[in-house]
Amino acid sequence: MSEKLFKGVLNFKKEDFEAHKDLFQELKEGQQPHTFYVGCSDSRIVPNLITKTMPGEVFVVRNIANIVPPFEINDGTYKCTASILEYAVKYLEVENILVCGHSNCGGLKALFYPAEKLEKLPMVKKWLEIIDDVKKAVIHIQDPKLREWEVEQLNVVKQLDNLMTYPFVKERVQEGKLNLIGWYYIIETGEVYNYNKEKNIFELIN
Incomplete structure (x- = not known):
């Protein structure tokens, strides 16, 4: 292969x-990207394909379940996603931060796995603890398909909230120099839903 x-x-x-x-x-x-894209590592998601952008336009970080850990004062641990965010906002001075979730997200499905199923993936298990509150918000939903739909969208909103815990992000947003965007991408249809903060709903981009 x-x-x-x-x-x-x-x-x-x-x-x-x-x-x-x-x-x-x-x-x-050098580079002058206009957007910082936070996406899932899922191989089915291709940021430049979805956004129809060229090299040099989008600065990208991808991880399991498109998570932005909330801001913390340096505790001596390594900060991968946070350091990329800092670079994008404070050095590259991007105009937009786009958090893009997607359908059929394996990382979010793993939230509901039995504990023993994640025993061989201790680092993944630890990573998913960041969004334990997202899990708790939908745990009551019995229909697996409905729960999947809800958790994938709720997770995008959670990461937008987490972004605002970073002082340098909050400052630029309040100054009108930075836009926060939340998208939900459907793999099998190519449809993308945009999060409307005022209405607290995802609306189809058409």
């Missing part, structure tokens, strides 16, 4: 790179 990756590099150089050679020349000195 690794052969496919190597062939892909050759095809990229021959086709995509050649088609956008001037753009890559412009990008060699």
Whole structure:
């Protein structure tokens, strides 16, 4: 299977790179992305494909269940997502932060697994503790499909709230220099729903 990756590099150089050679020349000195994208690591989600953006436009972090840990004073642990957020906002000065959740999210399904099922994935289990309150908010829903729909959207809203716990994010939002956007992407239809904060609902982008 690794052969496919190597062939892909050759095809990229021959086709995509050649088609956008001037753009890559412009990008060699640096980047000025307009948006910081927080998404899930799921292989079915391709940020640049969904947003129809080119290299240099979107600064990306992806993790299990598109989580933004709430702000904490440095406690000596490594802060991957938080450090990328800091770089995007304070150094790159992005105009938007987009949190994109999606349907059929395996990370969110894992919230409801029996404890023994996660015994072999202790780091995943620890990571998902960040959104334990999201789990508690929907645990009463008996219908698995309805619960999946609710938890995936609620999780996006939770991460928007978590973003506002970062002083440098809150400051730029209040100054009108930064927009927070929440999306919910449906894999099988290509539909994207945008979170309307005033109405507290997700609305289909059309």
